Structure formats: C-alpha cells, structure tokens
Amino acid sequence: MAHNPSDSDNEITTTKRKLFEHDIHQVLGGREVADVLLWRNKKISAAILIGMTVIWFLFEVVEYNLVPLLCHISITIMLVLFIWSTMAQIFKWNAPNIPDIILQDYLFEDLATIFHRGFKQLLPMLHYISSGIDLPRFLLIIVSLYMLSVIGTYLSFVNLLYIGFLCMLTLPIMYERYEEEINNLVGNVIVDLRKKYKQFEKRYLSKIPRGSVKEKKRI
Numbered sequence: 363m364a365h366n367p368s369d370s371d372n373e374i375t376t377t378k379r380k381l382f383e384h385d386i387h388q389v390l391g392g393r394e395v396a397d398v399l400l401w402r403n404k405k406i407s408a409a410i411l412i413g414m415t416v417i418w419f420l421f422e423v424v425e426y427n428l429v430p431l432l433c434h435i436s437i438t439i440m441l442v443l444f445i446w447s448t449m450a451q452i453f454k455w456n457a458p459n460i461p462d463i464i465l466q467d468y469l470f471e472d473l474a475t476i477f478h479r480g481f482k483q484l485l486p487m488l489h490y491i492s493s494g495i496d497l498p499r500f501l502l503i504i505v506s507l508y509m510l511s512v513i514g515t516y517l518s519f520v521n522l523l524y525i526g527f528l529c530m531l532t533l534p535i536m537y538e539r540y541e542e543e544i545n546n547l548v549g550n551v552i553v554d555l556r557k558k559y560k561q562f563e564k565r566y567l568s569k570i571p572r573g574s575v576k577e578k579k580r581i
Contacts, residue, residue, distance in 0.1 A: 386534055386537055386538050386541070387400060390476055390534060391472045391476050391479075393472045394472060395472035395473055395476060396472070399531060399534045399535070400534055401531075401535050410531075414524065414527050417431075418520060418521075421520045422518065422520050422521060422524075488503075497559055498552065498555035498556045498559045499552065499555070502552075502555060
C-alpha cells in the first residue's frame, strides 16, 4: 500500500502537545514557592522582586563588591532591629519578629524540589533530542543555545542572573494566563519546523545514494 504524503502532513499537524503535562502550579511544586512565582501571594512576590532589584542595582550600577555589601546590609538590619527593639520597650510596642516563612523548612524544600524536578526532566529530554530522533527540535535547541551564548558575551553574570530571576517571576504567570495561546504558538512553530524538515528530507536527504549492506559469507 502506497504511503500518501498528505497522511504524514496530517499526522504532523495533529501531534501538537502542551508544554507541560500538568498544571503549571503543580509543575512548580504546588506549594508556597509556586504561589510566589505565580503571584498568588502578591506582597511576598513584590517584596522579593524589589529586593532583587535593589541587589542588582547595588552590584551593577553602584558596583558594590559582595563582602562589603553583605556587611553593610547586616549592619543596617542590626541597627534597625536595635532601634525598633529599644523603641518597643519605651513605647510598649510589639517587638520585631522574623517572618515565619523565612524559618520554614518547606520553603527550601520546595526550591530544591523544583530545581531537582526540572533537572530530572531536562536530562532525558536533552538525551532524546540529541539522539537525532527529532531533528527539528534538535536544530531549534542548538540555535537557541547559540543565541544565548551570543547574548551572554554582551551581558555580565549579574545581569544574566537578574534577567533569569525576572523570567522566573514573569513567565510562569504569563503562561498561566495565556496557556492556550502559548501552547498553540509553540505547537505551530514545532509543526512548521517538522514540515520544513520533511520537505528538506524529501528533496535532498532521500536523494543521497546509500550503499547496500551485504552479508559476509562465512568461510
């Protein structure tokens, strides 16, 4: 039975998949860290964003070094706590307390789980793509990594970290709000790349002569 080219095109078109199999909140751990990254706890998310922006400003614009910056931050925090505690004793105010969320073990467990889960999914995916089974996706990853390396030559390490942090606080919530549109866009790009690869394979790769493999006779 002859193979109809339109059948393969229809098969490629219908193989669109979501970027993530589960809900984005579950992908991010499904707990407090996921709530922060998805801005469900807006106060904490905004405080972290402001804090990281201040740190980036001090390192990149003011050109602070790490050790003096840590020392000055510690001095400032200790002075604020000292003045607050002294005023609290005089005016019968509530003494300053460390927020419970900073002392909770699950906060660091969630962060470790997210990175471990991402690393665990990344390695098999890279192995699968590098095996040559999905050449369009392989080429897309190679081009993306090359573009990232070019961008990295013009940015400092601090800027890259800050941009990565901004992506962590913006991309998940954008995906949650526009999940269907993003899945369709990425799916269309992958389908288009696969179609072009099929055309390239049909026009050029299939015409490359290949020698027949002959079995060697045993003496």
